[in-house]
Amino acid sequence: xxxxxxxxxxRRTSEQKLALMRNLATSLIEQGAxxxxxxxxxxxxxxxxxxxxxxxxxxxxxRREAGKHxxxxxxxxxxxxxxxxxxxxxxxxxxxxxxxxxxxxDGADMARIELVEN
Numbered sequence: 001x002x003x004x005x006x007x008x009x010x011r012r013t014s015e016q017k018l019a020l021m022r023n024l025a026t027s028l029i030e031q032g033a034x035x036x037x038x039x040x041x042x043x044x045x046x047x048x049x050x051x052x053x054x055x056x057x058x059x060x061x062x063r064r065e066a067g068k069h070x071x072x073x074x075x076x077x078x079x080x081x082x083x084x085x086x087x088x089x090x091x092x093x094x095x096x097x098x099x100x101x102x103x104x105x106d107g108a109d110m111a112r113i114e115l116v117e118n
Contacts, residue, residue, distance in 0.1 A: 008043050021047045026075045028095075029083060033114030041097050041113040048113075052094045055084030083115065090116075 010017055024044050027034050029051075036044070051069060054062040063080055070076045087094050098112045 008039050010039060010043065022069050022071065025051060026070055026072050028113060028115065029070065029075045029079050030072070033112055035100060035110055035112045037103075038097075038099060038109040038111040041111040044113060045095050045097065049092065049094050051079060052083060052087055053092075055079045056088055058084060087116075 010020070012020065020040070021044060024034065024036060024040065025048050028044070028048055047069075051066050054066045058080060063076070066079060067076055070079060094116055096114050096116050098114070100110045100112050102108065103110050
């Protein structure tokens with residue numbers, strides 16, 4: 001029974017799902033927008049928004065907390081030097097999910113997740 005187990009499983013173990021979220025978040029921070037399945041995008045949104053909220057604080061503690069999930073130094077620097085200050089006046093809603101198409105191979109619903117520009 002999955003009682004009180006929030007979130008999508010994405011047919012992965014918890015370790016695999018965490019690795020997937022870390023990789024997707026790093027790609028989103030580096031590139032500004034990525035295309036993935038709709039389920040992954042919806043699961044990624046709160047993960048990335050928590051990282052951006054930490055980047056807005058800009059403290060050493062926040063950088064170390066974000067470093068647990070963003071393993072690339074360049075992506076972490078971009079998060080704290082560009083993305084965090086750019087989102088400083090926003091109270092949330094740093095990402096946007098746009099449904100794009102159905103994938104040809106398996107018919108999965110695809111979506112584009114991007115960082116919102118001010």
